[in-house]
Amino acid sequence: MDEFDVVIVGAGPVGLFLACELGLADCSVLVLEREPEPHSPWRAEPLGGRGLSAMSIQAFYRRGMLDALLTASGIDEVPDTDDPAPPRLAGHFAGMMLDAAAIDPTALPFRLPSPAPELMMTSLDTIESVLSERAAKLGVEIRYGAMVSAVTQHDESVSVQTDEQEYTARWVVGCDGGRSTVRRLAGFEFVGTEPQFTGYTMLATIADPDKLSHGFTLTSTGLYIRMQTDGHVAMMDFDGGAFDRSQQPTLEHLQAVLRRVSGTDVTLTEVQLASTFTDRAMQTTTYRQGRVLLAGDAAHIHSPLGGQGLNSGLGDAGNLGWKLAATVHGTAPDGLLDTYTGERRPIAAKVLDWSRAQVAVMRPDPHSQAIQGVIRDLIATGDGTTYVFGRISSLWIRYDLGSEHPLVGRSAPDFRLEDGTRLGDLMHDGRGVALDFSADRYLHDAAMQWENRIRYAAGAARNHLGLRAVLVRPDGVVAWVGGHDADREAFERVAEQWFGSPAIAP
Ligand SMILES: Cc1cc2nc3c(=O)[nH]c(=O)nc-3n(C[C@H](O)[C@H](O)[C@H](O)COP(=O)(O)OP(=O)(O)OC[C@H]3O[C@@H](n4cnc5c(N)ncnc54)[C@H](O)[C@@H]3O)c2cc1C
Numbered sequence: 319m320d321e322f323d324v325v326i327v328g329a330g331p332v333g334l335f336l337a338c339e340l341g342l343a344d345c346s347v348l349v350l351e352r353e354p355e356p357h358s359p360w361r362a363e364p365l366g367g368r369g370l371s372a373m374s375i376q377a378f379y380r381r382g383m384l385d386a387l388l389t390a391s392g393i394d395e396v397p398d399t400d401d402p403a404p405p406r407l408a409g410h411f412a413g414m415m416l417d418a419a420a421i422d423p424t425a426l427p428f429r430l431p432s433p434a435p436e437l438m439m440t441s442l443d444t445i446e447s448v449l450s451e452r453a454a455k456l457g458v459e460i461r462y463g464a465m466v467s468a469v470t471q472h473d474e475s476v477s478v479q480t481d482e483q484e485y486t487a488r489w490v491v492g493c494d495g496g497r498s499t500v501r502r503l504a505g506f507e508f509v510g511t512e513p514q515f516t517g518y519t520m521l522a523t524i525a526d527p528d529k530l531s532h533g534f535t536l537t538s539t540g541l542y543i544r545m546q547t548d549g550h551v552a553m554m555d556f557d558g559g560a561f562d563r564s565q566q567p568t569l570e571h572l573q574a575v576l577r578r579v580s581g582t583d584v585t586l587t588e589v590q591l592a593s594t595f596t597d598r599a600m601q602t603t604t605y606r607q608g609r610v611l612l613a614g615d616a617a618h619i620h621s622p623l624g625g626q627g628l629n630s631g632l633g634d635a636g637n638l639g640w641k642l643a644a645t646v647h648g649t650a651p652d653g654l655l656d657t658y659t660g661e662r663r664p665i666a667a668k669v670l671d672w673s674r675a676q677v678a679v680m681r682p683d684p685h686s687q688a689i690q691g692v693i694r695d696l697i698a699t700g701d702g703t704t705y706v707f708g709r710i711s712s713l714w715i716r717y718d719l720g721s722e723h724p725l726v727g728r729s730a731p732d733f734r735l736e737d738g739t740r741l742g743d744l745m746h747d748g749r750g751v752a753l754d755f756s757a758d759r760y761l762h763d764a765a766m767q768w769e770n771r772i773r774y775a776a777g778a779a780r781n782h783l784g785l786r787a788v789l790v791r792p793d794g795v796v797a798w799v800g801g802h803d804a805d806r807e808a809f810e811r812v813a814e815q816w817f818g819s820p821a822i823a824p
Pocket residue numbers: 327328329330331332333350351352353367368369370442464465466467493494495496498499500519595613614615616622624625626627628629630631
């Protein structure tokens with residue numbers, strides 16, 4: 319029987335990102351994926367097209383994968399500048415498009431220019447290709463055609479059963495999507511709200527496409543989105559989620575729904591690909607049961623509106639990876655692993671509400687349409703646009719780490735030293751980073767006690783936002799900021815809280 323530190327169930331973007339984080343930290347990792355091979359038309363453009371937001375893009379950037387992701391996504395590199403610029407893409411709320419030029423970049427919290435854009439478009443297939451290539455380099459094994467059907471916990475291990483074989487691991491993470499088998503088998507409670515609509519996404523041949531408007535169209539009977547690729551259409555039918563999603567929607571059904579929600583007599587002549595989704599909004603009450611953890615859609619589901627599911631999942635993986643690795647290596651301080659649920663669950667709860675709010679505004683009834691008008695007016699203001707953009711781009715996320723300093727708990731700004739080195743460049747090896755901007759390197763001796771877990775970097779910064787030093791966790795979250803000599807003890811306390819006692823050899 320094969321034994322691993324961690325078995326990850328599901329080689330979607332979340333499972334693969336987590337696998338890379340654990341591989342980087344020298345854990346032995348096996349990923350089990352039920353599909354027989356990695357690529358499928360559902361995950362490639364156009365149906366597999368996905369928007370990534372700031373935290374996700376930063377996560378790729380901080381591990382040295384940004385160039386590969388941008389290139390594979392057909393996006394030009396972001397200019398290397400120290401001047402704050404407005405974002406290039408802005409997004410939407412319930413189909414109401416934001417004007418990127420109306421965003422006030424100075425109102426976005428602690429933002430510094432960075433090669434990592436705030437939003438970008440890519441596809442599941444592209445993300446998975448970039449991640450699986452890196453995972454292979456890090457020694458992670460991915461087995462395709464391996465469907466997990468049983469998970470059994472023991473005192474010191476967990477066994478995982480596929481049709482072919484049983485595997486043993488110290489930890490198992492279910493990254494197996496919205497209908498997670500691991501979630502069910504391990505007995506996680508999954509709570510939330512039932513759907514208002516059935517959603518469809520399809521690639522079809524349309525006889526008379528000009529009957530449909532481009533982009534988002536809200537009608538008095540529903541909503542449809544005509545995408546840029548010919549024949550790529552998404553639609554939302556407010557049927558209370560009545561469609562039986564275990565069956566494949568037929569051409570006749572799709573045409574009937576499209577006619578209903580568009581209020582036209584548009585005709586489909588062929589459907590190449592079609593799938594369904596709903597706005598069911600649920601999350602598990604905890605992300606850990608003993609030695610089994612969940613991440614991504616396995617832990618939380620909601621409507622794809624606003625494009626946040628993948629981003630939340632990647633955030634889970636980045637948050638969990640270093641904590642689980644420290645637990646495997648025995649350096650984790652008490653309770654570190656449980657901060658995963660403590661930090662990530664409230665974020666998903668807010669994302670669920672964000673998606674519920676959009677559904678409420680889009681419902682084809684007079685009350686919802688009245689709220690829509692109010693929101694449209696608010697979004698037309700600079701403050702409104704900046705607020706909504708902050709939510710869409712994930713720049714709003716701040717964990718409560720017990721500090722009153724408004725930067726602590728947020729994704730670290732991409733500080734840049736005078737020699738041009740950026741914080742992102744210092745994070746490739748997965749350690750935390752202590753950035754010391756002081757002339758006398760006042761943090762040096764304190765930080766070096768954790769040398770194998772925290773990278774110490776010193777130098778004047780081009781913009782230090784008034785800070786003397788910053789401690790950044792491996793997931794890029796600011797754990798501590800320093801301003802005075804007396805702070806050294808505070809630094810040591812916080813370093814021990816996140817990285818464990820310096821006396822423990824990993
Ligand atoms: C139309 C649409 C548009 C979307 N747009 C966006 C967007 O723009 N931005 C965004 O952030 N999110 C978006 N989302 C949501 C996003 O696609 C998901 O949140 C994301 O794919 C979740 O990733 P995951 O790795 O958790 O799960 P998945 O991508 O579902 O991957 C799970 C993997 O586990 C495997 N698996 C399942 N069961 C087993 C088993 N028993 N054994 C082994 N393997 C198993 C599956 O085959 C799959 O490969 C959209 C969703 C839809 C439907």
